[in-house]
Amino acid sequence: MTATALLEFALETPNIRLIAREVSWDSVVFSTRVLQLQEFELLDQRAAFYDFKNYEGWVAKEKVGVVSCRLPNERIRESMFLEARNFKFIETVLHPCLNRLQHRSFEAVNLNVATANSSDLDILVDVAKQSFGYERYHIDPRFNSKRADERYGRWVAASLCHESQRLLKVMDGERLVGFFVVEHKRNQEIYWHLTAINPRWQGRGYGYRAWLAMLRHHQMAGYRSVTTTISAGNSRVLNLYAKLGFRFIAPEKTFHWVNELA
Numbered sequence: 001m002t003a004t005a006l007l008e009f010a011l012e013t014p015n016i017r018l019i020a021r022e023v024s025w026d027s028v029v030f031s032t033r034v035l036q037l038q039e040f041e042l043l044d045q046r047a048a049f050y051d052f053k054n055y056e057g058w059v060a061k062e063k064v065g066v067v068s069c070r071l072p073n074e075r076i077r078e079s080m081f082l083e084a085r086n087f088k089f090i091e092t093v094l095h096p097c098l099n100r101l102q103h104r105s106f107e108a109v110n111l112n113v114a115t116a117n118s119s120d121l122d123i124l125v126d127v128a129k130q131s132f133g134y135e136r137y138h139i140d141p142r143f144n145s146k147r148a149d150e151r152y153g154r155w156v157a158a159s160l161c162h163e164s165q166r167l168l169k170v171m172d173g174e175r176l177v178g179f180f181v182v183e184h185k186r187n188q189e190i191y192w193h194l195t196a197i198n199p200r201w202q203g204r205g206y207g208y209r210a211w212l213a214m215l216r217h218h219q220m221a222g223y224r225s226v227t228t229t230i231s232a233g234n235s236r237v238l239n240l241y242a243k244l245g246f247r248f249i250a251p252e253k254t255f256h257w258v259n260e261l262a
Ligand SMILES: CC(C)(COP(=O)(O)OP(=O)(O)OC[C@H]1O[C@@H](n2cnc3c(N)ncnc32)[C@H](O)[C@@H]1OP(=O)(O)O)[C@@H](O)C(=O)NCCC(=O)NCCS
Pocket: 131, 132, 193, 194, 195, 196, 197, 198, 201, 202, 203, 204, 205, 206, 207, 208, 209, 229, 230, 231, 234, 235, 236, 237, 239, 240, 243
């Protein structure tokens, strides 16, 4: 796709409030306009139906291909409304969280955490392309999984010089065991965007050790908490977080609308 202005639509009436914004990197990966409903709130469900038609008319006019929306789990009215408008439920996401990092002790594991550099990129992009299978674009059968792989590869590549995200690698001597894309938040909190063990080395205890190495790394840097997002269907990583003693904060649900005609 050639560079064009990013799409944005806002609707605020007594019945509904929504803001839809284009996600430029996903538009490139999926070769269609991909938007996210960043705000979505129903005030009067019945009357909102008519107002929503303005948004739907705009989506059709702009030839939008995909719209995604993530809602807090308890927003059932909004969920039902979206489903009635042809959005499909895709996944529940969980948010593992470990707080009080400075008051915990983590076993030493003899792995090294370092900032990745451009010479690591080929292997890290490859690892990212091969690692993910439970995330929304992989499990939604309307998407080509090669494009979903590409999405994660590009994400890792972009994180190398991102304004707020950082790409960290976990090494066992010369062996590149895995990577973490992290973002520093306010109040000494850290958020893990993407995490993976190199598929070559999965199932050998590296996941547990790499996660411990990362927790020690953040602890030494003075951070207070770690939070992340996982798909509820990813039982491997769910068990890993349970083993590490993480707690889970309020879950969310993901919906996709796909223009079947595009
Ligand atoms: C999830 C992942 C990090 C686990 O790494 P790993 O090196 O294979 O895991 P380990 O061998 O260290 O096992 C650690 C724990 O993970 C859990 N686990 C690992 N493989 C599992 C499996 N096949 N089924 C269920 N639990 C599993 C277990 O709790 C295990 O400890 P236990 O066996 O003592 O209970 C790895 O599979 C991975 O990178 N997956 C792809 C990327 C991903 O899903 N990232 C997270 C979301 S962004």
